[in-house]
Amino acid sequence: MNIRTASTTPITQAMTADALEARLFEIGAERYHNLHPFHDLLHSGQLNRGQVQAWALNRYCYQAAIPMKDASLMGRIDDRELRREWMHRITDHDGYDDDEGGIMRWLILTDGLGLDRDYVVSQDGALPAVRLAVDAYIRYVREKPLLQAIASSLTELFAPKIHRDRIAGMLKNYDFIDDRLMTYGTTRLNQAPVDADFALQYVRRHALRADQQQDVINALLFKLNVLWIQLDALYLAYVNPGLIAPGAFIPEE
Amino acid sequence: MNIRTASTTPITQAMTADALEARLFEIGAERYHNLHPFHDLLHSGQLNRGQVQAWALNRYCYQAAIPMKDASLMGRIDDRELRREWMHRITDHDGYDDDEGGIMRWLILTDGLGLDRDYVVSQDGALPAVRLAVDAYIRYVREKPLLQAIASSLTELFAPKIHRDRIAGMLKNYDFIDDRLMTYGTTRLNQAPVDADFALQYVRRHALRADQQQDVINALLFKLNVLWIQLDALYLAYVNPGLIAPGAFIPEE
Numbered sequence: 001m002n003i004r005t006a007s008t009t010p011i012t013q014a015m016t017a018d019a020l021e022a023r024l025f026e027i028g029a030e031r032y033h034n035l036h037p038f039h040d041l042l043h044s045g046q047l048n049r050g051q052v053q054a055w056a057l058n059r060y061c062y063q064a065a066i067p068m069k070d071a072s073l074m075g076r077i078d079d080r081e082l083r084r085e086w087m088h089r090i091t092d093h094d095g096y097d098d099d100e101g102g103i104m105r106w107l108i109l110t111d112g113l114g115l116d117r118d119y120v121v122s123q124d125g126a127l128p129a130v131r132l133a134v135d136a137y138i139r140y141v142r143e144k145p146l147l148q149a150i151a152s153s154l155t156e157l158f159a160p161k162i163h164r165d166r167i168a169g170m171l172k173n174y175d176f177i178d179d180r181l182m183t184y185g186t187t188r189l190n191q192a193p194v195d196a197d198f199a200l201q202y203v204r205r206h207a208l209r210a211d212q213q214q215d216v217i218n219a220l221l222f223k224l225n226v227l228w229i230q231l232d233a234l235y236l237a238y239v240n241p242g243l244i245a246p247g248a249f250i251p252e253e
Numbered sequence: 254m255n256i257r258t259a260s261t262t263p264i265t266q267a268m269t270a271d272a273l274e275a276r277l278f279e280i281g282a283e284r285y286h287n288l289h290p291f292h293d294l295l296h297s298g299q300l301n302r303g304q305v306q307a308w309a310l311n312r313y314c315y316q317a318a319i320p321m322k323d324a325s326l327m328g329r330i331d332d333r334e335l336r337r338e339w340m341h342r343i344t345d346h347d348g349y350d351d352d353e354g355g356i357m358r359w360l361i362l363t364d365g366l367g368l369d370r371d372y373v374v375s376q377d378g379a380l381p382a383v384r385l386a387v388d389a390y391i392r393y394v395r396e397k398p399l400l401q402a403i404a405s406s407l408t409e410l411f412a413p414k415i416h417r418d419r420i421a422g423m424l425k426n427y428d429f430i431d432d433r434l435m436t437y438g439t440t441r442l443n444q445a446p447v448d449a450d451f452a453l454q455y456v457r458r459h460a461l462r463a464d465q466q467q468d469v470i471n472a473l474l475f476k477l478n479v480l481w482i483q484l485d486a487l488y489l490a491y492v493n494p495g496l497i498a499p500g501a502f503i504p505e506e
């Protein structure tokens with residue numbers, strides 16, 4: 001038996017840009033990590049503080065890698081206009097001048113959860129699978145052709161909903177979460193749609209042949225896996241069956 | 254016979270930071286491209302407009318590559334503070350918001366020299382050796398350890414003098430050069446010392462062992478060669494003996 005879905009149906013003939021876009025959204029609806037049971041638990045208040053700490057400190061690895069990913073990508077773009085467009089992705093996370101940026105906003109969350117900042121930044125307590133997935137993402141963007149490297153950012157198309165669900169759910173369901181701790185997410189609500197729309201228009205313009213469209217889809221699938229794997233690792237370690245790898249963070253409660 | 258100079262004396266024992274710094278300046282005094290006869294001709298008004306065009310359009314390749322070099326470097330830095338420091342090197346050249354940046358200021362020069370902007374940007378008329386040297390520089394920064402990648406920017410230590418000499422010399426000696434065309438250089442007079450001082454302090458702090466100090470020196474020598482090779486190529490093609498590679502820019506006069 002072999003059930004083909006939007007994610008797995010090969011592209012044998014070039015599609016229109018609209019059809020490609022529709023396919024990308026179908027794939028997101030099939031595989032974006034908002035569907036992962038860990039997010040249900042997180043957003044609906046079913047985790048304890050230690051499990052939320054584990055999530056925040058592991059997710060830090062991903063946050064910390066984003067500017068490296070985007071700078072690596074920019075370093076391969078020989079079109080000045082495209083680099084100028086890509087630029088703010090770095091400053092969004094690293095900050096610039098007075099803006100402390102998204103990484104620092106994530107550390108406000110981990111601080112607020114009672115985690116030691118140096119420990120979080122060291123990434124020493126992160127799960128091996130999370131670190132490997134993040135490394136693989138940076139490497140992908142460094143090594144794949146530009147179209148795929150850019151297409152791997154298309155998961156941002158699906159990000160605003162997860163941020164809205166997370167902010168509302170976590171504020172409502174956890175007494176140790178307040179507005180200030182959610183600043184990362186509220187800022188991303190404005191930033192992600194701009195980035196996502198640019199990447200979408202880019203692939204609409206540049207993925208015209210069937211093989212290029214397949215590359216775009218493969219890039220999106222790869223990135224969806226990078227996100228999914230992190231939650232699988234968190235679930236395995238901190239929800240069920242509770243298999244925490246040696247050296248990884250052990251919650252107190 | 255084997256004459257050792259500051260550039261070629263191996264470092265067998267760790268030096269103090271001050272001694273390392275002194276050595277770097279000695280090497281600059283031996284090998285920086287201000288010593289190249291092409292620069293003498295350029296600054297003293299001994300080139301015709303076609304030769305100055307050839308210089309400006311070839312040098313564009315280097316200018317255009319700088320943000321790719323710096324973004325590639327940033328993409329390998331996992332220290333957010335260091336990335337934030339490195340950041341402005343990209344915006345200095347690509348611009349940000351209203352600032353058009355150094356690449357565009359260089360195009361003001363090539364425009365003013367009567368070169369077609371698309372032709373300059375295409376780099377189609379550049380000399381093969383220039384393009385190869387620039388590619389090698391980007392690759393070096395992508396592949397070498399961070400200390401060497403950062404140390405390869407140390408040529409900025411010697412840049413302000415060449416910019417001053419160039420601006421004064423070219424304004425005085427060429428009737429087709431005016432202040433507006435020299436904006437790239439006048440802006441760099443303020444930018445380069447900041448960058449150079451940071452890189453210098455970085456290598457003073459991080460190159461403590463003899464092998465690390467040798468790495469720093471090798472990185473500086475490599476970069477000095479990248480600069481020197483470009484002028485050798487220009488001299489060969491446009492001064493003497495006038496061997497212009499197939500496809501390269503042919504001046505009208």
